[in-house]
Amino acid sequence: MLLSSVSKSDAGPVRKHNEDSIGFWQPTEDAERLKRGSIMVMADGVGGQGNGEVASRMAVDLAVKLFQESDPTIAPKRLLRDVFNHVNLQIYDAGMNDRNGGRMATTLSVCIFRDKELHIGHVGDTRVYLVRHETIEKLTSDHSYTGMQVKLRLISEHEARASHLRSVLTRSVGNEPVVRPDIKRIKLLSRDRIVQSTDGLYCFMNDSEICEGVDRLDMDEICPYLTSLAVRRGTDDNLSVQVVQVDRLNEPKHDHSISILQKTASGGQGHVTNEVLPGQMLDNRFLIEEVISRSGMGSIYKAKDQTNGETVAVKIPYMQLESDPASFSRFQREAEIGKVLNHPNILRFIQMPDQSRPYIVMEFLEGRPLSQIMSEVRPLPLNDAMAIASKVCGALAHMHENKIIHRDLKPQNIMICKDGSLRIIDFGIAKAAEMRRITFAGFSPTLGTPDYMAPEQVKGKRGDERTDIYSLGAVLYEMATGNVPFEGENPFIVMNSRITGDPVAPRERNPEISAELEEIILHAMEREPHRRYGSAAAMKEELDNPETVKLTERYKHLQAPKAWKTHWQGAKLVILSVLGTILFFGLMFLWAKMQTGHR
Numbered sequence: 001m002l003l004s005s006v007s008k009s010d011a012g013p014v015r016k017h018n019e020d021s022i023g024f025w026q027p028t029e030d031a032e033r034l035k036r037g038s039i040m041v042m043a044d045g046v047g048g049q050g051n052g053e054v055a056s057r058m059a060v061d062l063a064v065k066l067f068q069e070s071d072p073t074i075a076p077k078r079l080l081r082d083v084f085n086h087v088n089l090q091i092y093d094a095g096m097n098d099r100n101g102g103r104m105a106t107t108l109s110v111c112i113f114r115d116k117e118l119h120i121g122h123v124g125d126t127r128v129y130l131v132r133h134e135t136i137e138k139l140t141s142d143h144s145y146t147g148m149q150v151k152l153r154l155i156s157e158h159e160a161r162a163s164h165l166r167s168v169l170t171r172s173v174g175n176e177p178v179v180r181p182d183i184k185r186i187k188l189l190s191r192d193r194i195v196q197s198t199d200g201l202y203c204f205m206n207d208s209e210i211c212e213g214v215d216r217l218d219m220d221e222i223c224p225y226l227t228s229l230a231v232r233r234g235t236d237d238n239l240s241v242q243v244v245q246v247d248r249l250n251e252p253k254h255d256h257s258i259s260i261l262q263k264t265a266s267g268g269q270g271h272v273t274n275e276v277l278p279g280q281m282l283d284n285r286f287l288i289e290e291v292i293s294r295s296g297m298g299s300i301y302k303a304k305d306q307t308n309g310e311t312v313a314v315k316i317p318y319m320q321l322e323s324d325p326a327s328f329s330r331f332q333r334e335a336e337i338g339k340v341l342n343h344p345n346i347l348r349f350i351q352m353p354d355q356s357r358p359y360i361v362m363e364f365l366e367g368r369p370l371s372q373i374m375s376e377v378r379p380l381p382l383n384d385a386m387a388i389a390s391k392v393c394g395a396l397a398h399m400h401e402n403k404i405i406h407r408d409l410k411p412q413n414i415m416i417c418k419d420g421s422l423r424i425i426d427f428g429i430a431k432a433a434e435m436r437r438i439t440f441a442g443f444s445p446t447l448g449t450p451d452y453m454a455p456e457q458v459k460g461k462r463g464d465e466r467t468d469i470y471s472l473g474a475v476l477y478e479m480a481t482g483n484v485p486f487e488g489e490n491p492f493i494v495m496n497s498r499i500t501g502d503p504v505a506p507r508e509r510n511p512e513i514s515a516e517l518e519e520i521i522l523h524a525m526e527r528e529p530h531r532r533y534g535s536a537a538a539m540k541e542e543l544d545n546p547e548t549v550k551l552t553e554r555y556k557h558l559q560a561p562k563a564w565k566t567h568w569q570g571a572k573l574v575i576l577s578v579l580g581t582i583l584f585f586g587l588m589f590l591w592a593k594m595q596t597g598h599r
Contacts (some may be wrong), residue, residue, distance in 0.1 A: 001033065001034075001037065001113050001114070001115075001116065001188070001246065001247065001249055002026075002033070002246075002247045002248040002516070003038050003113060003244050003245065003246060003247060003455050004121045004219060004245050004247050005024045005243065005244045005245070006155070006219045006220055006222060006223050006242070006243050007022050007024065007223060007237070007240075007241065007242035007243070007389075007470065008223035008224065008227055008240070008241055008242075009021070009022050009195060009238070009239070009241075009456050010227060010239045010240070010242040011234070011238055011239075012231070012235055012237055012238050012239045013199055013231055013235070013236075014237070015236075015237065015238055016481075017053055018048075018053065018238050019040070019044065019052035019053045019056055019238055020041045020042070020043065020045070020056060020059075020198050020200075020217075020239075020240035021041075021045070021053075021056035021057045021059065021240075022040075022041065022042050022043075022196070022240055023039075023040070023041040023060040023061070023064045024038075024039070024040045024041070024058065024242065024244065025039055025064050025067070025068065026038030026039075026113075028496070031515065032072075032340075035114050036067075036072040036114070037072075037076070037112055037114030037115070038066060038112070038114075038244075039063070039067045039110065039111065039112055039113070039235065040110075040111045040113075040194070040196060040242060040244050041053070041059070041060045041063045041064060041108070041109065041110050041529075042060070042107075042108075042109045042189045042196040042197075042198065042240060042242055043056035043057075043060050043106045043173075044056060044107040044109055044111070044125070044126050044200075044240070044464070045057075045076065045110045045134050045237070046103070046104075046106060046107075046108060046169065046172060046175075047055070048204065051098065051103060051104040051301065052104075052105075052106065053061060053072040053095075053096070054094070054104065054172055055091050055104045055105055055106040056106045056107075057088060057301035058087070058091055058106075058421075059087050059091065059106050059108045059173060059174075062087045062102065063083050063087055063108070063110050064087065066082070066083050066086060066087075067079070067083065070082075072284075076114055076119035076185070077119060077183055077185070077472055079112065079147060080110060080112065080119060080120075080121035080181065080183055081121070081181065081183070081338035083110060083121065084108065084110070084123065084152075084173065084179050084181040085179065087108065087174075087299065088130065088173045088174055088179035089174060089176070089177065089179075090174075091104055091105065091173060091174030092104075092175070092176065092177050093468070094174075095174060095175075098168040102508065103173040103175070105169075105173060105174040105175040106124070106170070106172060106175055107123060107124020107143075107172060107173065107198075107397070108121075108123050108124060108126070108129055108171050108173045108181075109121070109122050109123075109124070109126040109140065109196055110122075111128060111194060113188070113244070113246075114390050116187065116188055117185055117186065117187055117188060118130075118185070118186050118188050118250050119138055119183070119184075119185050119557045120140065120183070120184045120186075121181045121182070121183055121187070122140045122143075122181060122182045122183075122184070123171050123172060123173050123179060123181050124143050124144075124169055124171060124173070125142040125147065125169060125199050126137075126140075126171050126196060126197070126198050126199075127140050127193065127195075127197050127198075127199075127202055128140045128195065128196055129194070129195040129197070129207070129208040129210060129211075129214075130186065130193075130194060130195075130202065130209055131192070131193040131194075131195060131210075131214040132189060132191075132192050132193070132196070132291060133215075133295040133297065134211070134297065134316075134330065135211065135296070135480055136207050136208070136210060136214075136215075138207065138420050139184060139186065140182065140471060141182060142160075142183070143168060143170050143171035143172070143182075144165075144169050144408065145165045145168040145169075145170060146159075146165050146166070147164045147167075147170070147595045148170055149163075152295040152379060161558045162327060165201065165490050165544065167237075170334070171203040186201065188246050188249065189246070189249070190246055190247075190248065190249050190318070191245065191246060191247075191318050191368075191537040192244075192245070192246045192248075193214050193215070193243055193244070193245045194243070194244045194245075195210065195214055195241065195242070195243050196240075196241065196242040196243075197210070197226075197240065197241045197242075198237070198238060198239070198240040198241075199237060200230065200235050200236075200238045200239045200240070200518070201226060201227065201230045201237075201239050201240065201241050202235030202352045203235075203237075203489075203490060204229070204230040204233035204234065204489060204490050204491075205226070205229055205230060205233065205490070205491055206237045206490070206491045206492065207458075209229065209450070210226065211270055213225045213229070213245060213319055214224050215295060215297060215548075216295045216297065217293075218294055218295070219243065219245060219294070219296060220242050222241075222306045223241050223242075223243065225239065225262060225347055226241050227239045228375075228570035228586060230342060232484075232513075233487070233488070233491070233494075234488070234489050236515070239420075239558075241259045243315045243455075254433040258404055262533050263517075267574060271594065274289055275434060276299065276301060276316055278290050278291075281306075281351070282303065282314065282359070283309060283354070283355060284306075284354055285305060285306055286303040286304070286305060286306070287303055287304045287313055288301050288302075288303050288313065288314070288411040289301070289302045289303055289304060290302050290347070294314060297317060297318065298315060298316050298318050298329070298331075299315075299316055299318075299530075300313055300314065300315045300316075301313070301314045301316065302364060303361075304565075305350070305361075310364075310365050311364040312361050312362065312363065313361070313362045313363070313364045313365070314359055314360070314362075315360040315362065316357075317358060317361060318357045318525070319329050326544070328358075331358065331360075332358075334360065334426075335349075335358075336581075337404055338362070338408070339362065340349060340402050340404065341398065341399060341402060341404065342396070342398075343395050343399075344421070345391045345394055345395035345397045345421070345422050345423060345424060346398065346399070346423060346424050347362055347363065347365070347390070347415075347423045347424065348362065348363040349361065349362055349427045350362065350363070350592065362404070365415055365417055365423060365425075366416070367415050367416050367417035367418050367419045368387065368413055368416055369411060369412050369413070369416070370414040370415070370416055370475075371410070371411035371412045371414075372411075373416060374411055374478065374479065376481035379478075379479060379480055379481055379482035379510055380479045380480070382478075382480060382512065382513065382514075382517065385476060385479035385480050386414075386476075386480065386543050386546070388422060389472060389476045389479070389539075389543055390540050390543040391422045391473070391474065391535070392414060392422070392424065392472055392475075392543055393407070393539050393540035393543060394536075394540055395422075395424045396409075396424075396465075396468050396469070396472065396536035397536040397537045398539065399424075399468075400465040400468070400535065400536060403427075403469060405463060405464065405468055406424065406468050406471075407463065407467065407468070408426070408452075408471075409424070409452060409458075409468055409471035409472055409475065410451070410452045410471065410474055411478070412426075413426045414475070422437070422463060426459035426587075434515050450494050450495055451474065451478075451484045451486070451494065452471045452474040452484075453471070453495065453498065454466075454467040454470035454471060454499050454529075455470070455527050456529060457496065458495045458498055458499050459499060465536065466527070466530075466532045466533070466535070467529070467537065468535060469524050469532050469533050469535075469539060470525055470526075470529075470532060472483060472524060472536075472539070473520075473522075473523075473524025473525035473532075474525060474583065476520070476521050477503060477506060477521050478505055479523065480510060480513050480517060480521065481506050481509035481513070482509070482510065483497075483512045485503035485504075485525065485582070486498055487502060493549055495510075496561065496562070497561035499526075499527070500561045500562040501558075501559045501560050501561030501562060502525075502527065502558040502559050502560075502561075503524075503525065503558070504558075505518065505522075505555040505558055506518045506521050506522070506555075507555065509548070514546065515521045516542075516546040516547070516549040516551070517546065517556060518543050518554075519544060519549050519551055519552065519554060520546070520549060520552040521541065522558070523542075523554065524539060524557060563594075
């Protein structure tokens, strides 16, 4: 099994020291890698006076060292138990020998990759996720006080992430002389991505955001994206994330599919591989030049159209994705939508009627996403913000005329090209207006991005063209003020704010904003869809002619969002504890009575 890995660990914006540690190792020799496997490790230390940092570093270093020196014939399950027992005793002894009497403990997550399987050993609240074909699965349980509350259904997962008790562990490594790790095994597929994350990151976003970042970004872009999102959300802890991708599974020869690509060199033989390589020709028309990006779904290549010399981008899904109906439908939907749309501010798709396998050909764009520009210039010059919003309005109007709703409009999906033009990109979750309603159950990755979602998306109601108008209003708000409309410790607080209140008036954040621009933003971001612009064209008209905007003083009617309610979880815990105690002593009394009766 051949793996690639990326990672990032940082003290974060609040803490002075980083008590997280991460590690990854795989043998360089194919034979040893096949026999021994590879390992990824993450630990989040606990203890004052720097002891947490010491404990996490010890845990990671010892785990990797023991794995490297172990007998490769030992079963992974037994090896994991040996690793946890040894690491636990070493840290426990170190804590007992500490002259300052400081506590020393850590969470520990150990992942062993061997024989097409992932073996996980886990203690604490560091999480392991599997991201596969646009889906995410949490593979570990949180050994924390809030994790226990969630299991007992005393609080929701949303409330657990916002709780001040989320860092209280019920199980850790080094705190006691005996440790009880959870052990789990799963089968792996090629292109699976395994994610390890500490609570300083995952508590400030939902799982769907993790999935979107891991699944759709290049490997080297994932960690900076996730950590910056957590910082923007206000994380107050250390930040660590590690991602490992399964590049190759050591599949037997009969598992390989025959590629439809041929080498361009004369006399070249068919290349038997699932990978597309530079120098190969696709359907005798597109010469592959280089890889632009790879995600969990597929790869995008720079290519040359041999019919006219045009440089294009070719998106090719992985072979295994083609046999997954649920995931492949997104790819097909994007291709179908590309056939319908034709607008200068929408990514242009190039039609290829006869294809030997599924792929999408698009115009090749050179530029940067709006999100990257806004990370450097906040806020944007107001004239630029209005011009960008106007162009997006024109593109949305064209989409809506063709009964297409984007549903995930955000700065990352707006490309500013080198020549000054603009394109809306990524139609993977766009749908025809007559399709089934948008639901919020579980908040899957295909439901939009929380910072720009319309309230009706959060509520699970049917969205329409005005859903895109709200999202554009949120993007314009951020361009003009330098802030997203709603901020909070985690995405659930953000979404709660969106349905219970309004954003801070734009002019309060940036006094240079005109009354007309503020009116446009707040009109687009009305909570009730019927109070927004009736069309993107109407919004564009006012952006192009702000002097015609009728001022209605919408800012005077803004309502602050209601506080996130944690319901009565504290009372429920007390009640459950009391009932448990009564039941325990009741059973003991009955048992004693029965014993007396037998005598």
